[in-house]
Amino acid sequence: xxxxxxxxxxxxxxxxxxxxxxxxxxxxxxxxxxxxxxxxxxxxxxxxxxxxxxxxxxxxxxxxxxxxxxxxxxxxxxxxxxxxxxxxxxxxxxxxxxxxxxxxxxxxxxxxxxxxxxxxxxxxxxxxxxxxxxxxxxxxxxxxxxxxxxxxxxxxxxxx
Numbered sequence: 001x002x003x004x005x006x007x008x009x010x011x012x013x014x015x016x017x018x019x020x021x022x023x024x025x026x027x028x029x030x031x032x033x034x035x036x037x038x039x040x041x042x043x044x045x046x047x048x049x050x051x052x053x054x055x056x057x058x059x060x061x062x063x064x065x066x067x068x069x070x071x072x073x074x075x076x077x078x079x080x081x082x083x084x085x086x087x088x089x090x091x092x093x094x095x096x097x098x099x100x101x102x103x104x105x106x107x108x109x110x111x112x113x114x115x116x117x118x119x120x121x122x123x124x125x126x127x128x129x130x131x132x133x134x135x136x137x138x139x140x141x142x143x144x145x146x147x148x149x150x151x152x153x154x155x156x157x158x159x160x
Contacts, residue, residue, distance in 0.1 A: 031047040
């Protein structure tokens with residue numbers, strides 16, 4: 001199992017599951033990843049990387065306490081990552097705007113709550129995934145100029 005380290009974060013890379021697209025035969029990938037922060041369990045995320053360019057990477061991230069205690073402070077948020085002509089873009093989704101269901105014991109944030117959380121954390125989680133998860137970054141890096149900008153932005157966030 002491979003681990004990616006970026007500042008205080010580590011991403012444990014579980015093997016991707018792939019399926020062929022019915023219309024074109026290209027592969028889309030399902031990802032399950034575990035994130036630690038300063039060696040403590042911090043987040044779990046699921047991502048669907050599409051077979052077709054122009055479609056977003058759909059993400060569900062669950063954050064909070066992972067100590068198996070009932071009534072913990074776990075919550076989940078859904079967002080999409082996609083590239084436009086200039087950069088990588090994050091679109092925050094609410095509970096009614098996503099196909100994701102949160103893990104047991106986790107509450108899926110509504111769009112306004114999820115957006116407030118992402119803004120309060122300077123979008124560090126979308127930057128982490130789009131900049132350092134090799135499958136997601138590889139899919140989104142169709143734009144060479146986007147790569148350098150995201151990594152620099154993430155390094156600035158870590159210095160705060």
